[in-house]
Amino acid sequence: MIRISKALLPVPPALQTAGLAEKKVLEAAYDAGTRSFIFKKNIYADKDVKNALIAVQHYKCCFCESKIGHIDDGDVEHFRPKAASRQAAGAPFIQPGYYWLAYHWDNLFLACARCNQRHKGNLFPLQTPGTRALSHLHSIEEEDPLFIHPEHDDPAAHLTFDNENIIPFHNSERGRATIEGLRLDRTELTQHRAEMLSVVKSLQDVIAIFPDDEPALWQEAVRILQLQQQLHTLEDHQYAGMFRAYFSKHPAPGSTA
Numbered sequence: 001m002i003r004i005s006k007a008l009l010p011v012p013p014a015l016q017t018a019g020l021a022e023k024k025v026l027e028a029a030y031d032a033g034t035r036s037f038i039f040k041k042n043i044y045a046d047k048d049v050k051n052a053l054i055a056v057q058h059y060k061c062c063f064c065e066s067k068i069g070h071i072d073d074g075d076v077e078h079f080r081p082k083a084a085s086r087q088a089a090g091a092p093f094i095q096p097g098y099y100w101l102a103y104h105w106d107n108l109f110l111a112c113a114r115c116n117q118r119h120k121g122n123l124f125p126l127q128t129p130g131t132r133a134l135s136h137l138h139s140i141e142e143e144d145p146l147f148i149h150p151e152h153d154d155p156a157a158h159l160t161f162d163n164e165n166i167i168p169f170h171n172s173e174r175g176r177a178t179i180e181g182l183r184l185d186r187t188e189l190t191q192h193r194a195e196m197l198s199v200v201k202s203l204q205d206v207i208a209i210f211p212d213d214e215p216a217l218w219q220e221a222v223r224i225l226q227l228q229q230q231l232h233t234l235e236d237h238q239y240a241g242m243f244r245a246y247f248s249k250h251p252a253p254g255s256t257a
């Protein structure tokens with residue numbers, strides 16, 4: 001997970017027009033006693049919304065950083081669940097959800113189906129459950145969410161990587177909740193991260209064993225490793241969060257992490 005910045009992008013037109021109008025409809029319905037709502041996917045997952053998220057997230061899941069585009073279009077994920085929320089897996093549903101944020105740009109991200117559908121779903125735990133905003137009449141500013149927000153929070157402050165540098169490790173209670181809730185330590189992910197990191201580790205092994213009388217080969221291996229470090233830590237690269245954590249501990253010779 002790395003920080004995502006949507007701040008420089010204009011809010012997609014569908015959210016500003018139809019989304020804003022629908023928000024008013026939902027709020028009026030709540031005021032009239034409705035507690036269960038129907039949402040319009042053609043607004044929150046409008047092609048302009050999705051394309052903007054794809055551009056800013058480089059087709060990566062906002063949580064696990066897997067590239068989505070080559071196998072799937074990805075889901076438009078609501079950070080605060082729109083229909084109902086849950087404090088923990090298996091806990092009762094809390095209705096309504098954050099219906100007034102269903103079309104809010106700040107609440108939308110691109111996520112893979114595994115993170116969004118299988119693991120996150122309606123989960124949205126708070127450190128203090130009593131502060132949960134239950135309607136548009138409450139303020140989400142009073143809440144203290146446990147999940148790391150991909151834009152408002154810096155994931156690097158909560159997550160690093162351990163155990164051969166492929167398994168997420170938490171630096172905070174929020175980091176722990178995010179790893180556990182979204183299963184960011186699931187086997188399929190750690191295997192894929194390990195495969196990608198193995199190329200870098202092999203280069204470092206080569207550099208470590210080159211004899212002193214072959215400086216040209218050593219320098220070439222170092223040059224390639226430096227390039228790998230530059231490439232893998234870019235925001236558009238898969239698992240940049242893991243590679244940034246790894247290279248901060250094991251920088252290529254002559255580079256600054």
Ligand SMILES: [Zn+2]
Nearest residue numbers: 061064112115
């Ligand atoms: Zn994911």
